[in-house]
Amino acid sequence: MTTAPYNYSYIFKYIIIGDMGVGKSCLLHQFTEKKFMADCPHTIGVEFGTRIIEVSGQKVKLQIWDTAGQERFRAVTRSYYRGAAGALMVYDITRRSTYNHLSSWLTDARNLTNPNTVIILIGNKADLEAQRDVTYEEAKQFAEENGLLFLEASAKTGENVEDAFLEAAKKIYQNIQDGSLDLNAAESGVQHKPTAPQGGRLSSDAQPPKEGCSC
Amino acid sequence: MAEIKAELSTDTSNLHISNSSGNVSSQSNNPLSRKLNKILETRLDNDKEMLEALKSLSVFFMENSLRTRRNLRGDIERRSLSINEEFVRIFKEVKEELESVHEDVHAMSNCCEEMTNRLKAAKEQTQDLIVKTNKLQGENHRLEVRSQVAQAFLSKFQLSAAEMGTLRSARHGPITEDFFRALTRVKNIHEDVKVLLRTNQQTAGLEIMEQMAVLQETAYEQLYRWAQNECRGLTQETCDIPEVLSQAMEALQERPVLYKYTLDEFGTARRSSVVRGFIDALTRGGPGGTPRPIEMHSHDPMRYVGDMLAWLHQATASEKEHLEALLKQVTIQGVEENMQEVVGHITEGVCRPLKVRIEQVIVAEPGAVLLYKLSNLLKFYHHTISGIIGTSVSSLLMTMDEMHMLSKKMFFNSLSLHASRLMDKVELPPPDLGPTASLTQTLSLLREVLASHDSSVLPLDTRQADFAQVLSCILDPLLQLCTVSASNLGTADMATYMVNSLYIMKTTLALFEFTDKRLEMLEFQIEAHLDTLINEQATYVLTRAALTHIYSCVQQHTIEQGPLANLPGMDSTSLKTAMVQFDRYLASPDTLLMPQLNFLLSAAIKDQIFKQSTELVCRAYGEMYKAVTNPVNGYKEPESVLHRSPQQVQTLLS
Ligand SMILES: Nc1nc2c(ncn2[C@@H]2O[C@H](COP(=O)(O)OP(=O)(O)OP(=O)(O)O)[C@@H](O)[C@H]2O)c(=O)[nH]1
Ligand SMILES: [Mg+2]
Numbered sequence: 131m132t133t134a135p136y137n138y139s140y141i142f143k144y145i146i147i148g149d150m151g152v153g154k155s156c157l158l159h160q161f162t163e164k165k166f167m168a169d170c171p172h173t174i175g176v177e178f179g180t181r182i183i184e185v186s187g188q189k190v191k192l193q194i195w196d197t198a199g200q201e202r203f204r205a206v207t208r209s210y211y212r213g214a215a216g217a218l219m220v221y222d223i224t225r226r227s228t229y230n231h232l233s234s235w236l237t238d239a240r241n242l243t244n245p246n247t248v249i250i251l252i253g254n255k256a257d258l259e260a261q262r263d264v265t266y267e268e269a270k271q272f273a274e275e276n277g278l279l280f281l282e283a284s285a286k287t288g289e290n291v292e293d294a295f296l297e298a299a300k301k302i303y304q305n306i307q308d309g310s311l312d313l314n315a316a317e318s319g320v321q322h323k324p325t326a327p328q329g330g331r332l333s334s335d336a337q338p339p340k341e342g343c344s345c
Numbered sequence: 346m347a348e349i350k351a352e353l354s355t356d357t358s359n360l361h362i363s364n365s366s367g368n369v370s371s372q373s374n375n376p377l378s379r380k381l382n383k384i385l386e387t388r389l390d391n392d393k394e395m396l397e398a399l400k401s402l403s404v405f406f407m408e409n410s411l412r413t414r415r416n417l418r419g420d421i422e423r424r425s426l427s428i429n430e431e432f433v434r435i436f437k438e439v440k441e442e443l444e445s446v447h448e449d450v451h452a453m454s455n456c457c458e459e460m461t462n463r464l465k466a467a468k469e470q471t472q473d474l475i476v477k478t479n480k481l482q483g484e485n486h487r488l489e490v491r492s493q494v495a496q497a498f499l500s501k502f503q504l505s506a507a508e509m510g511t512l513r514s515a516r517h518g519p520i521t522e523d524f525f526r527a528l529t530r531v532k533n534i535h536e537d538v539k540v541l542l543r544t545n546q547q548t549a550g551l552e553i554m555e556q557m558a559v560l561q562e563t564a565y566e567q568l569y570r571w572a573q574n575e576c577r578g579l580t581q582e583t584c585d586i587p588e589v590l591s592q593a594m595e596a597l598q599e600r601p602v603l604y605k606y607t608l609d610e611f612g613t614a615r616r617s618s619v620v621r622g623f624i625d626a627l628t629r630g631g632p633g634g635t636p637r638p639i640e641m642h643s644h645d646p647m648r649y650v651g652d653m654l655a656w657l658h659q660a661t662a663s664e665k666e667h668l669e670a671l672l673k674q675v676t677i678q679g680v681e682e683n684m685q686e687v688v689g690h691i692t693e694g695v696c697r698p699l700k701v702r703i704e705q706v707i708v709a710e711p712g713a714v715l716l717y718k719l720s721n722l723l724k725f726y727h728h729t730i731s732g733i734i735g736t737s738v739s740s741l742l743m744t745m746d747e748m749h750m751l752s753k754k755m756f757f758n759s760l761s762l763h764a765s766r767l768m769d770k771v772e773l774p775p776p777d778l779g780p781t782a783s784l785t786q787t788l789s790l791l792r793e794v795l796a797s798h799d800s801s802v803l804p805l806d807t808r809q810a811d812f813a814q815v816l817s818c819i820l821d822p823l824l825q826l827c828t829v830s831a832s833n834l835g836t837a838d839m840a841t842y843m844v845n846s847l848y849i850m851k852t853t854l855a856l857f858e859f860t861d862k863r864l865e866m867l868e869f870q871i872e873a874h875l876d877t878l879i880n881e882q883a884t885y886v887l888t889r890a891a892l893t894h895i896y897s898c899v900q901q902h903t904i905e906q907g908p909l910a911n912l913p914g915m916d917s918t919s920l921k922t923a924m925v926q927f928d929r930y931l932a933s934p935d936t937l938l939m940p941q942l943n944f945l946l947s948a949a950i951k952d953q954i955f956k957q958s959t960e961l962v963c964r965a966y967g968e969m970y971k972a973v974t975n976p977v978n979g980y981k982e983p984e985s986v987l988h989r990s991p992q993q994v995q996t997l998l999s
Contacts, residue, residue, distance in 0.1 A: 137585050137586075137587075137670075141583055174729075174802075174804070175725065175729050175802060176655075176658070176729075178662045180666065191585075193663070195659070202800040202801065202802060205647060205648075205802075206651060206655070206722070206725065206802050208648075208651070209648070209651045209652045209654070209655030209656075210655050210659070211636075212626075212636045212652065212655070212656070213631055213636055242636070243636070244635045244636065245635065
């Protein structure tokens, strides 16, 4: 019997941002628990969720930080962009104001993350077609102009929720393959683990080769 | 055939003829005739023997001549002799054959007899052996059963060679699934073997128990050493707990001391990893400098401290996850406490660098508002992180609490300092009786504090707690300041100044939550000063209308003084003159305003004073009217003295 020595080979850090009430926590909950929370309280500060997914045959652990959209937490949540490999920027397709605020969220995301942080725009509550206030085409264009991935999703029905997280992961993985993402550096938002088990030996030099040139 | 018969018959007749020479018929009883007769009677057809004989005769009797006839007998005899001789010869062969067969049969018979005898003998000889064999077979069967029992016993109460090997090899190689299976076996055997103690196999039971106990101890010790080493190696920032390690912890929970030591080892390894990560994040930042080192933001205290705390929050959450993976199979009580304790241990290392930095920020006196925001931020993260670590004693939480207290203390210190500076150099009220510069400035500080309080990340109830303190810390000295600075003013000036100052405070507070009580207090204080102003204004009007003297006489008049009209300055003429003035006031009441009232910042307050003072004037007029129209007071034609009724006055003034 051979149990895999490791549960996953990469960790990607994600952050979910966007106005309050757009459904950030619901998206996370749907992704990690496959359930919809009808009465979700406002997030206080920042919450945390994880799930292991597979990207191109590699096990990847997503470590997801769900931020509060309420204005009073803005200063606090800004500290969590640091070192995120992926950012899910969410608006509510039934509330135009949440779409209008995207540029401010995008500014924060650009200023506070790495240049190669993958940002995906998500139009949530796609199930409420009758109340739609932002067209797909319009948001798509905004995404293209800003070089963002884009999907409309519904935390309620689960539609595209899985894809939203996966698409971003695929892009990050691609960046790793390209070499545009430096794995060995701390706080790149991505952590890679050696695939060889280290055995039961006492190792005094068990540190990752972090000292890679950074100048 | 017919030819042969014919011939034969001819021959016979010839023969007979030759043999009987003549008188055949006459002598029937002579031998010849009898013979002849007999021959004639002979039915040759049916006599097979005769036919055969004749047939044979035809073979060699070729020539029917005298000679041959004479020799016939001899021939036949000769022939018979040779046939007999032939027969004898052949029969002799047969006889000889038969004799040899007889001999063989005899030999066989002997052989058989001998074999029977031998068999008999053998049988007699093996009888013993068979008995023995049967016995042995029985024995064998019994032994086989015993062997099976022994085998079953062994497989139940002893480890297999492979299991033994697995346990032994753990000393050098890595721990595998098999190890845990073997260990479980040892445990089970140790448990099961107790059954033996209740039988007459106690010695075996005890021995096995001891053996298993020894095996168990060494296995646990090996497992512990292995787990300890594994944990010691978990110093990378990424820390994926292998399945086997979780299993090891599950097994080690049976040995609380080893379990605890392993957790300690894990904690120590993770602790150094977290410290390293924290210092890296502070001083080195990410690849190529993105994200930038946290220390780059040290000029922006909120961002600086916020980033540090957010980093720690994330690290704490990750460490908690690692522990959950490590202890997911542990079933003993208090696992949650174990985890909290270990996370506490892990985060202990960052306390110093964190504390040093936050202290630097606080001590640099970033100003009251920032100190206040910092204290809220620290409290928020204390709350957030204790959601992960729990409320158990943890250095990190203690450090954060300490820093929270310090920043709060420094905040209040800064407020007190501000207040005492104000009192050191009391500013005189400005000529317009408006708020002093120090008041405006302090209120804007208060406004900033309250604004940051309103947008605080803390939950409402926690926010409310230190609110009263903040308010009194700022407002109480302000009130005192105002009173002191107004102390040299006249009554109306002082009241106006106080109303203005209080009003400014009130409008500042009104914008924020949780200020109701304070607002109420300010309201009371304002009202007290309002009363003064109302009275002052009423007096002002009466004075300008020259009614002051008259009114006070009316108020102080007693029966012993006699009629009012007799008092000095209270005669009808004087009253009439005063009424002219009063009429002028009634025509345009707005013109008779104390100058101070124009300094009032609030129009509403000004209106209120005007209205209420007017009412006072009306009331005073009413009293005077009542006194003048009273016959006792000796006015001849009272209606001509005070020609307006109080109702008229009231109507004119409203
Ligand atoms: N119909 C519909 N409702 C949704 C969907 N996603 C979220 N909601 C509802 O929207 C409300 C807000 O969702 P949350 O997930 O709490 O929003 P949030 O972005 O986390 O809000 P903050 O934590 O305050 O920033 C909840 O009442 C959800 O039930 C969706 O896909 N469809
Ligand atoms: Mg939320």
